[in-house]
Each structure stands twice: as C-alpha cells, then as structure tokens.
Amino acid sequence: MALKEEAVLTVDTMNSNVKEMQYAVRGPIVGLAAEVESELENGQDKPFKEVVRANIGDCHATGQHPLTFLRQVLALTVYPDLFKDPNFPEDAKLRxxxxxxxxxxxxxxxxxxxxxxxxxxxxxxxxxxxxxxxxxxxxxxxxxxxxxxxxxxxxxxxxxxxxxxxxxxxxxxxxxxxxxxxxxxxxxxxxxxxxxxxxxxxxxxxxxxxxxxxxxxxxxxxxxxxxxxxxxxxxxxxxxxxxxxxxxxxxxxxxxxxxxxxxxxxxxxxxxxxxxxxxxxxxxxxxxxxxxxxxxxxxxxxxxxxxxxxxxxxxxxxxxxxxxxxxxxxxxxxxxxxxxxxxxxxxxxNPPREGEPSYELHEKEKAEVLDGLKAKAKLVSSTFNAIDGISCNNIQGAMYCFPQVQIPKKAIEYTQSNLYKVGVDEIKITPDEFYCFELLKKTGLCVVPGSGFKQREGTYHFRCTILPEKEKFDVVMEKFKKFHTEFLAEWQ
Known part of the structure; x- marks a missing residue:
C-alpha cells in the first residue's frame, strides 16, 4: 500500500487572507440553526416547532411569493415554445x-x-x-x-x-x-x-x-x-x-x-x-x-x-x-x-406600464410586498422597544433592525472564561454570540450577533430581518420577550 504523501494544499499552506475572512450572516449561528432543525426533524421535544430564520435577507425562503410578471418573462426566455401559449400576456412576451x-x-x-x-x-x-x-x-x-x-x-x-x-x-x-x-x-x-x-x-x-x-x-x-x-x-x-x-x-x-x-x-x-x-x-x-x-x-x-x-x-x-x-x-x-x-x-x-395587460396585477403584488414589510418594520421595532434592556431605532428602510441589548456582567464574564459547544466543536464566543445562541436554542429564532457587523466597544447588538411571515413573528416575539426576561434573571 502506497504511503500517503503530504498534500500540496492544506489549511497551513492556503491563502492566509481567506482564513482570516469572516462572513457573519453565514457564520456559526447558521450551523447551530441547522443542528437545531435536525433535532426537530428527529423528534426532539423543544418549546418551538420550527426555526425562524431571521438571520439573512432571503425573501422567498421566508415565504414571499415571486412576482407573476417576472416569472412569466423568465419562463418565456428559458422555454420559448411558451410564446405559443395564449395564457402568457403580450407585455411579458414583449419583454x-x-x-x-x-x-x-x-x-x-x-x-x-x-x-x-x-x-x-x-x-x-x-x-x-x-x-x-x-x-x-x-x-x-x-x-x-x-x-x-x-x-x-x-x-x-x-x-x-x-x-x-x-x-x-x-x-x-x-x-x-x-x-x-x-x-x-x-x-x-x-x-x-x-x-x-x-x-x-x-x-x-x-x-x-x-x-x-x-x-x-x-x-x-x-x-x-x-x-x-x-x-x-x-x-x-x-x-x-x-x-x-x-x-x-x-x-x-x-x-x-x-x-x-x-x-x-x-x-x-x-x-x-x-x-x-x-x-x-x-x-x-x-x-x-x-x-x-x-x-x-x-x-x-x-x-x-x-x-x-x-x-x-x-x-x-x-x-x-x-x-x-x-x-x-x-x-x-x-x-x-x-x-x-x-x-x-x-x-x-422595464416593468409593466400603465395600459399594459400585466400592469394592475404587478402593481398589486408590488404593493402587497412593500406594505407587508412596512407593517412588520413597525411591529418589530415597537416590540423590541417595549422590552426592558432592549433599545431599537425605528426601521426607516431596508429589511433589518439592529437592536442594542444590555447583557449582564455575569454573562459577559462567563463568555470570557468558557467555551461554547456548537456541533462537535467548542469555540470561543462573544457575549452577543452567547445571547443569540441561547435565543436560538430556546425560542427557535435565528438572528445574527452584532459582533459580526462590528459595533462600538462595550455595546452588544443583533441583526434581525423583518422578512418572516407576520403570523410567525407574532408567535416568536412573544417567545423572545419570555426568553429575554429569563436570561436577565438567570445572569443578573
């Protein structure tokens, strides 16, 4: 049997800049979310039925429906035989x-x-x-x-x-x-x-x-x-x-x-x-x-x-x-x-113009998406601001909020002297990572620790998208309030 030679490319001989790179929205929190989802699939009993992924701005993954006009045009370009289909509007065929x-x-x-x-x-x-x-x-x-x-x-x-x-x-x-x-x-x-x-x-x-x-x-x-x-x-x-x-x-x-x-x-x-x-x-x-x-x-x-x-x-x-x-x-x-x-x-x-057959439906679907996001922006920021120890600026735009959370000194000291188990690994984590990992494990809400986006020293935040469906948010936000209250009580 031939001896295994040392590989030319290893972690020790790869580009050191790549090793140093960090991309928080797909960081350790995502691995933990996948682990929790696997446990749910295997029948483990938890105080929630699913993981709500508010960690990334992936609109369709959280329930947003594709725009009819856009998908009609896409279908026509991918399979041009559909031009013969009278169910496809003329403006979609034109685009x-x-x-x-x-x-x-x-x-x-x-x-x-x-x-x-x-x-x-x-x-x-x-x-x-x-x-x-x-x-x-x-x-x-x-x-x-x-x-x-x-x-x-x-x-x-x-x-x-x-x-x-x-x-x-x-x-x-x-x-x-x-x-x-x-x-x-x-x-x-x-x-x-x-x-x-x-x-x-x-x-x-x-x-x-x-x-x-x-x-x-x-x-x-x-x-x-x-x-x-x-x-x-x-x-x-x-x-x-x-x-x-x-x-x-x-x-x-x-x-x-x-x-x-x-x-x-x-x-x-x-x-x-x-x-x-x-x-x-x-x-x-x-x-x-x-x-x-x-x-x-x-x-x-x-x-x-x-x-x-x-x-x-x-x-x-x-x-x-x-x-x-x-x-x-x-x-x-x-x-x-x-x-x-x-x-x-x-x-x-080059969207449908007034007078074209797809215009009214396109404007209706567009308004539904933006109005839904506007309502959730107000809901999320007001809910966070009603909780002691959380402060959140109003969400004026985009798809996220970045609340500041007051983490007790005892919890901060715990993260400084202990490793945290994620999968088979034990890793060093920051106080906001600790907070977000515990939040995920106890409520099913997956958010991104603020340290992944950088923040002023001595402050702690997390990023939460406003994309999940409102019904899910209503349930999760109630669980969030309970979690935060219990977290403060445990670590004060």
Missing part, C-alpha cells in the same frame, strides 16, 4: 423578446457581453434616468452577479499601493460583512467610521474626519462605502447627509461606493430615498465633474427578492475612457453574469 433579441442564437444559454445584454443595459440607463431626472449612459452601466460581485470589482480596481502605502477603504460600523470580508481577502486596510446610534444611525461628519485622519499614517485612503438604506441598521440618509458625504469625498479625494440595493425599501413617511447620482449631479460642476462614484443595485432586495437568480448592476460616474477599458477587461475574465438573472433584471428596470 422576453427584448431579452432574447440581445442573446446570441436567441438563447439564454449563450454568453452575453461581459458588461451585460445590450437591451438590458439600455433599459437600466432609462430606469436611472426616470428615477433621477438626469441622463445615464448605458456604456457606464454594467450588469453583475448580484450587487456583491460589482462591489468586489470596484474594490479590486482600487487595490493599488501608492507611495508605499496600502489602499484604505472607509466602511461604516456597523457594516454589511461583505465589505470587511472582501477587504481582508484583498489585504486592503479597513478605515472604520461609526454611525451615530443616538441619531437614527446617521453619518456624523466629525466622526468620518476622525477616522480618515487617524488612518493616513498607516494607509492611503482611497474610497468611502455608504449603505443607504442601511444594512444592518435600517436607516435612510437625508439629502443633507448625502451632500455632506459627497463634499467630504471631494475634499479628501475619495471614490464613493454607494450601496443602494434597498432603494425601494423605505417605510418611514418622513424619509425619502435620494440616489447619490442625483444628488451629485445637482451639486454644481466643481463637485459633480470631479467626484467619482460607483452605485449598486440588485434584484435580491426591494420588492423582488430574487436572491437565487443572482443579478444586479452598477453604474460608474466620472470614470474616464482608459479606466472604463480596464474595468471592461477586469469583468471580461468572469465571462458574463447569469443571463437568466439579466432577464429578471429586465423586468425590474
């Missing part, structure tokens, strides 16, 4: 034809251009023009495999040492873990600026100035990330706040990465979504002609919730022709985003 006309061989099984199907990019530019009231150039629009890939592409372009210093990127704290994970993967320093929890998680310009001033000694700040509406914090930025950020980027010579994937998700009537592109355009030529911007959109959020189709787009502003050539080269290595996803994206940027 499907627009997609297929851009596909080589009129098949979604063919590669598209690396930047995306021509007709889809044309309609994205028109969508941006309708939204903002200003011209958009389809040659500055790129489809991507969800917004995440577009974000990683722009960060990849920024990854250049200048004067011997690594490129730093300003990210909000709390932040969506895609940013911290990607920056670790690319070995790019994170410049963390804290959102103001006492003021609806707004951006404080003095805090941003502090962060960049402190970072300059160790890196070369090159970009600032802004998530609006906010993930995980659920805030919607005011126009004044956006103008301040743009002026700051101009003064400090930063590229703006505007993560606007929740632009349809605004629930507070006192709030309004303002795109960075629109605000930048209206700030006068000295700023509008000089600040570079990349803004991102996705079909995974909003009212669509098509996470699994993996489609999004990004638009770049003030990127010169030479840079655009390099950007096109960069994305060409990936060949193209999924063409079926681009077909779904077509339905989002």
């Amino acid at each position: 499907a034809n627009l997609v297929l006309d851009s596909c080589k061989g009129r098949s979604v099984g063919s590669y598209s251009e690396s930047s995306g199907l021509k007709n889809v990019r044309k309609h994205i530019a028109e969508f941006i023009e309708r939204r903002d009231g200003y011209q958009a150039d389809m040659n500055h629009v790129f489809t991507s495999t969800g917004a995440s890939e577009g974000i990683k592409t722009i960060l990849h372009l920024l990854n250049c040492d200048i004067d011997g210093k690594k490129p730093g990127v300003m990210i909000p704290i709390p932040q969506y873990p895609l940013y911290s994970a990607t920056l670790v993967e690319y070995a790019m320093p994170q410049i963390q600026y804290y959102l103001d929890e006492e003021n609806h998680w707004s951006l404080d310009m003095a805090e941003m100035q502090r962060a960049i001033d402190e970072a300059r000694s160790t890196c070369n700040p090159r970009a600032v990330v802004v998530i609006n509406p906010g993930n995980p914090t659920g805030q919607v930025l005011s126009r004044q706040n956006i103008e301040s950020i743009i002026k700051f980027a101009h003064k400090e010579r930063l590229v703006i990465l505007a993560d606007e994937v929740y632009q349809h998700n605004v629930y507070d009537p006192a709030c309004e979504f303002h795109s960075f592109k629109k605000v930048l355009t209206e700030m006068g030529p000295e700023i509008s002609a000089n600040v570079q911007l990349a803004s991102f959109m996705s079909i995974s959020k909003g009212y669509m919730g098509e996470c699994g189709l993996r489609a999004g787009y990004f638009e770049v502003v003030n990127f010169d022709e030479k840079l655009l050539m390099q950007l096109n080269k960069c994305i060409s290595v990936k060949l193209c985003p999924p063409v079926t996803g681009q077909a779904a994206l077509e339905c989002v940027v």
Whole structure:
C-alpha cells in the first residue's frame, strides 16, 4: 500500500487572507440553526416547532411569493415554445423578446457581453434616468452577479499601493460583512467610521474626519462605502447627509461606493430615498465633474427578492475612457453574469406600464410586498422597544433592525472564561454570540450577533430581518420577550 504523501494544499499552506475572512450572516449561528432543525426533524421535544430564520435577507425562503410578471418573462426566455401559449400576456412576451433579441442564437444559454445584454443595459440607463431626472449612459452601466460581485470589482480596481502605502477603504460600523470580508481577502486596510446610534444611525461628519485622519499614517485612503438604506441598521440618509458625504469625498479625494440595493425599501413617511447620482449631479460642476462614484443595485432586495437568480448592476460616474477599458477587461475574465438573472433584471428596470395587460396585477403584488414589510418594520421595532434592556431605532428602510441589548456582567464574564459547544466543536464566543445562541436554542429564532457587523466597544447588538411571515413573528416575539426576561434573571 502506497504511503500517503503530504498534500500540496492544506489549511497551513492556503491563502492566509481567506482564513482570516469572516462572513457573519453565514457564520456559526447558521450551523447551530441547522443542528437545531435536525433535532426537530428527529423528534426532539423543544418549546418551538420550527426555526425562524431571521438571520439573512432571503425573501422567498421566508415565504414571499415571486412576482407573476417576472416569472412569466423568465419562463418565456428559458422555454420559448411558451410564446405559443395564449395564457402568457403580450407585455411579458414583449419583454422576453427584448431579452432574447440581445442573446446570441436567441438563447439564454449563450454568453452575453461581459458588461451585460445590450437591451438590458439600455433599459437600466432609462430606469436611472426616470428615477433621477438626469441622463445615464448605458456604456457606464454594467450588469453583475448580484450587487456583491460589482462591489468586489470596484474594490479590486482600487487595490493599488501608492507611495508605499496600502489602499484604505472607509466602511461604516456597523457594516454589511461583505465589505470587511472582501477587504481582508484583498489585504486592503479597513478605515472604520461609526454611525451615530443616538441619531437614527446617521453619518456624523466629525466622526468620518476622525477616522480618515487617524488612518493616513498607516494607509492611503482611497474610497468611502455608504449603505443607504442601511444594512444592518435600517436607516435612510437625508439629502443633507448625502451632500455632506459627497463634499467630504471631494475634499479628501475619495471614490464613493454607494450601496443602494434597498432603494425601494423605505417605510418611514418622513424619509425619502435620494440616489447619490442625483444628488451629485445637482451639486454644481466643481463637485459633480470631479467626484467619482460607483452605485449598486440588485434584484435580491426591494420588492423582488430574487436572491437565487443572482443579478444586479452598477453604474460608474466620472470614470474616464482608459479606466472604463480596464474595468471592461477586469469583468471580461468572469465571462458574463447569469443571463437568466439579466432577464429578471429586465423586468425590474422595464416593468409593466400603465395600459399594459400585466400592469394592475404587478402593481398589486408590488404593493402587497412593500406594505407587508412596512407593517412588520413597525411591529418589530415597537416590540423590541417595549422590552426592558432592549433599545431599537425605528426601521426607516431596508429589511433589518439592529437592536442594542444590555447583557449582564455575569454573562459577559462567563463568555470570557468558557467555551461554547456548537456541533462537535467548542469555540470561543462573544457575549452577543452567547445571547443569540441561547435565543436560538430556546425560542427557535435565528438572528445574527452584532459582533459580526462590528459595533462600538462595550455595546452588544443583533441583526434581525423583518422578512418572516407576520403570523410567525407574532408567535416568536412573544417567545423572545419570555426568553429575554429569563436570561436577565438567570445572569443578573
């Protein structure tokens, strides 16, 4: 029998940046949730019947129904023989034809251009023009495999040492873990600026100035990330706040990465979504002609919730022709985003218009989704705020809340001196992880510990989506109140 040789690739010889990466929304809490679900399936008695996954913004997985029009168009593009079926409305057939006309061989099984199907990019530019009231150039629009890939592409372009210093990127704290994970993967320093929890998680310009001033000694700040509406914090930025950020980027010579994937998700009537592109355009030529911007959109959020189709787009502003050539080269290595996803994206940027046969049903389904999210946003934040030891800003937009929880000193000390068993492993955990693990095991509610999104030292939070069906939330929130009361009593 041959001796087993040492493997060339092992955990010890792999990319150390990958080992250092963390992605909280699919972290240890998800493994524990799967373990609890398996125990339920095997008949173990628990004080709940199912795990309610409020850990990730996966809309359809939590019960949201697909939009009829979007799925009709998708079906037609995948199986064109359905064009013969009179049950498919003419406007769905029109959109499907627009997609297929851009596909080589009129098949979604063919590669598209690396930047995306021509007709889809044309309609994205028109969508941006309708939204903002200003011209958009389809040659500055790129489809991507969800917004995440577009974000990683722009960060990849920024990854250049200048004067011997690594490129730093300003990210909000709390932040969506895609940013911290990607920056670790690319070995790019994170410049963390804290959102103001006492003021609806707004951006404080003095805090941003502090962060960049402190970072300059160790890196070369090159970009600032802004998530609006906010993930995980659920805030919607005011126009004044956006103008301040743009002026700051101009003064400090930063590229703006505007993560606007929740632009349809605004629930507070006192709030309004303002795109960075629109605000930048209206700030006068000295700023509008000089600040570079990349803004991102996705079909995974909003009212669509098509996470699994993996489609999004990004638009770049003030990127010169030479840079655009390099950007096109960069994305060409990936060949193209999924063409079926681009077909779904077509339905989002070119939806049924008034007078078309699908218009009324589409508007009804869209309103049902957004009205349901608005009602759950109010329910979740008000429920958390009614519990002693929990404080939660109103959910102005997006799909999440980020409540602060007061964890007793005894529980904090316990986590500092004990390991926690998850599956066959015993791991070191933070106080907020301890709280969330215990919450899951006793109520079936799966949320993400705040430490995965980063938070001010000495504070503890968790992120909870507002996606699960209201009936499930009503039951789980009652269990949550009981759990929190008993947790405080046990650990005081």
